[in-house]
Amino acid sequence: MFVMTLDQKGSRRQPDLVDQAAAELDARAAEHLVRPFQRTAGDEIQGVLDDAGAVLVVALWAARSEQWSIGIGVGTVRTPLPQETRAGSGQAFEAAREAVTRAKRASGGVALSAGESQGHAAEQAEALLQMLGELERRRTGSSQEAGELIEQGFSQAQAAEQLGTSQQAVSRRLRRGLWTETRRVMSVAAEIMEDMYQDMYQEEDQELHE
DSSP: EEEEEEEETTTTTTTHHHHHHHHHEEEEGGGGEEEEEEEETTTTTEEEOOOOOOOOOHHHHHHTTEEEEOOOOOOOSSSSOSSSGOOOOHHHHHHHHHHHHHHHTTTTEEEEEGGGHHHHHHHHHHHHHHHHHHHHHHHHHHHHHHHHHTEEEEHHHHHHHHHHOOOOHHHHHHTTHHHHHHHHHHHHHHHHHHHHHHHHHHHHHHOOOO
């Protein structure tokens, strides 16, 4: 399972964004949301997801906003999960807590933690996530708009029509924003994260049957 804990940056100097962000994150996680994003304490949000790809979608949206420190915990959770997200416990919750603390000083504003047995894989996934977070922050608004339309299933020609520009301009925006490249890296990161969770689940299952 994947637990995400997000901490609003500079909350004492800015309006409270928790409720608005929680609704946005729920919508982006969609059917992969196991427990909704919910205020845990003060300016923190926490949610539980069952898919690494959805975790990446949520994390990169938050990274692009530059309003959040993003902690991702990978591991098992104690079941049955309480209805209240903040009442959950287990490996993934503990890892997310550790990760969000590190995320405050991390590249891209994101960090990932897992159990000791997954140390190398966690480092690999975190490195990819931090690179993606930085690229997401640096992408221009026009490149982001073009990429989001492509992700929704539009062709470049259709995206150009939607944006009131030429297909060549859309192609340039995608290239400059490294859209295709970042989506490939997302796939690699998601695969590593899914493998980590499966390994941890199997480890716990073996311990229970010993």
